[in-house]
Amino acid sequence: MHATRSTLSNLVWLGACQRATIGLIMSPQISSRSLHSLLGPWNEGGNLPAYQALAERIRLLILDGRIPSESRLPAERELAVHLELSRSTITSAYARLREQGYLNSVQGSGSVATIPATRPIPTLAGLRDVLSPSILTFTEATLPAAPMVADAFQQVACSFAEHLETRGYEPTGLLALREAIADRYVERGVATHPDQIMVTSGALQAISLLGQALLARGDRVVVETPTYPHAMDALVAAGGRLVPVPVASGSGWDEDNLLNAFGRTGAPLAYLMPDFQNPTAESMSNELRQRIVDVAARHGALVISDETTAELDIDRPGSFAPMAAFGDVVSVGSASKVMWGGLRVGWVRASRSVIRRLVAVRARSDLGTPPFEQLVVAQLLRAMPELLESRREPLRQGRDFLRQCLEEALPEWRSPELHGGLTSWINLGRPISSELVLAARASGVVFAAGPRFGIDGAFERFLRLPTSYSPAETVRAVSALRTAWERVAARDPRAERDLEVELV
Numbered sequence: 001m002h003a004t005r006s007t008l009s010n011l012v013w014l015g016a017c018q019r020a021t022i023g024l025i026m027s028p029q030i031s032s033r034s035l036h037s038l039l040g041p042w043n044e045g046g047n048l049p050a051y052q053a054l055a056e057r058i059r060l061l062i063l064d065g066r067i068p069s070e071s072r073l074p075a076e077r078e079l080a081v082h083l084e085l086s087r088s089t090i091t092s093a094y095a096r097l098r099e100q101g102y103l104n105s106v107q108g109s110g111s112v113a114t115i116p117a118t119r120p121i122p123t124l125a126g127l128r129d130v131l132s133p134s135i136l137t138f139t140e141a142t143l144p145a146a147p148m149v150a151d152a153f154q155q156v157a158c159s160f161a162e163h164l165e166t167r168g169y170e171p172t173g174l175l176a177l178r179e180a181i182a183d184r185y186v187e188r189g190v191a192t193h194p195d196q197i198m199v200t201s202g203a204l205q206a207i208s209l210l211g212q213a214l215l216a217r218g219d220r221v222v223v224e225t226p227t228y229p230h231a232m233d234a235l236v237a238a239g240g241r242l243v244p245v246p247v248a249s250g251s252g253w254d255e256d257n258l259l260n261a262f263g264r265t266g267a268p269l270a271y272l273m274p275d276f277q278n279p280t281a282e283s284m285s286n287e288l289r290q291r292i293v294d295v296a297a298r299h300g301a302l303v304i305s306d307e308t309t310a311e312l313d314i315d316r317p318g319s320f321a322p323m324a325a326f327g328d329v330v331s332v333g334s335a336s337k338v339m340w341g342g343l344r345v346g347w348v349r350a351s352r353s354v355i356r357r358l359v360a361v362r363a364r365s366d367l368g369t370p371p372f373e374q375l376v377v378a379q380l381l382r383a384m385p386e387l388l389e390s391r392r393e394p395l396r397q398g399r400d401f402l403r404q405c406l407e408e409a410l411p412e413w414r415s416p417e418l419h420g421g422l423t424s425w426i427n428l429g430r431p432i433s434s435e436l437v438l439a440a441r442a443s444g445v446v447f448a449a450g451p452r453f454g455i456d457g458a459f460e461r462f463l464r465l466p467t468s469y470s471p472a473e474t475v476r477a478v479s480a481l482r483t484a485w486e487r488v489a490a491r492d493p494r495a496e497r498d499l500e501v502e503l504v
């Protein structure tokens with residue numbers, strides 16, 4: 001009982017901390033044109049008065065992070081003209097949103113989107129104190145080691161003695177690994193010299209070092225929303241102010257918003273995941289990649305392309321080139337998802353000048369990645385086609401099995417179509433993700449609620465589920481969700497209303 005109470009207060013506190021990052025976020029003015037296209041067919045076939053239907057639609061867009069928190073909505077008069085509605089309809093819709101706590105009227109800034117602070121936002125960190133071995137943490141989007149990893153360890157062990165004669169410090173990484181990484185980029189169509197590579201202890205360290213090397217305090221960083229939470233934390237810790245641009249399963253990136261973000265905010269940096277974006281699993285078209293690289297170059301900004309899951313294709317149609325094929329970007333890669341997370345090997349591919357800045361920043365806290373694991377990764381990179389082939393079947397089975405379990409146990413939820421990656425961004429249809437996750441703890445399973453991937457409480461209608469667990473674990477997780485859903489959804493008074501207005 002005591003443990004439960006302290007966990008809950010922990011969660012409330014953590015939720016408050018997450019909300020406190022709001023001062024570090026820069027959000028845009030939403031134009032009438034953008035809002036019009038986000039609204040979609042908001043008033044078709046419903047029996048609500050127009051102002052209520054409009055307010056409800058905007059509320060869901062705010063909850064789902066498609067109108068990022070802190071965004072300024074269009075002026076009432078301008079929106080009325082654009083939507084061909086009376087001014088009083090817009091005034092009433094905005095008033096309703098204000099009453100419900102989703103709009104603030106800020107002197108001089110008009111109407112600003114916000115999410116009312118009503119529920120705690122659970123985070124995995126807040127739950128660690130009560131985790132025990134019988135608890136299943138269904139939060140890790142990663143596979144156990146590929147079968148070839150054990151062989152590579154043995155082979156490296158056989159010839160490792162010669163490395164013991166070196167001093168063992170290599171801040172940019174062993175040449176053998178930098179060559180293997182560079183060759184892999186060449187195989188993927190991007191000319192790369194080993195001097196453009198720095199080996200790190202995982203992709204997360206790479207992102208953190210890039211933030212420290214490239215950001216001055218208060219600089220803006222364009223990030224997707226939802227996005228990989230640890231990257232957000234690392235960029236904020238490096239002094240960045242986040243500029244969120246929406247991405248959604250099924251419809252992909254809000255392209256206008258993304259392309260305009262550089263000019264609008266003067267952001268010198270963007271952090272994006274063009275392939276199997278975590279958590280939505282969306283991939284960018286080659287055309288969008290080119291446009292982003294061009295726009296960033298025009299504004300003197302650098303794009304960090306996180307390609308940690310880029311090669312985890314199951315059946316992705318079309319051919320997708322790495323971001324670096326389109327111009328000067330900083331690419332981040334990792335052995336974690338393709339080979340094994342326990343290797344703790346990642347890398348950066350960048351210009352030589354960026355690599356020099358990274359080396360300087362790294363020396364404040366870390367002097368290099370262990371050579372043994374680097375040699376294991378170098379060996380495995382030489383066999384990438386075979387390795388990727390060996391990952392495809394487990395990925396496919398995990399994806400199909402999760403989908404099948406959800407269809408049977410929770411048919412009202414919507415799972416997106418997945419062509420690769422390790423995550424499924426499930427639409428629950430109701431804004432109760434955090435409550436659901438708390439309730440599932442009673443069955444001993446920990447999940448990552450939607451708001452962990454957004455900013456300031458958005459994404460309460462979503463839950464991120466990894467596709468990488470064994471069938472037995474997946475069955476246990478889905479049955480915990482079913483039990484929690486029966487309890488939470490049954491007592492949620494907002495349920496019926498939310499289902500009336502579905503997002504497209």
Ligand SMILES: Cc1ncc(COP(=O)(O)O)c(C=O)c1O
Nearest residue numbers: 202203204228278308334336346
């Ligand atoms: C998109 C993304 N980037 C980076 C990382 C961190 O990778 P690493 O284990 O190499 O630090 C992850 C891990 O989940 C991830 O999903």
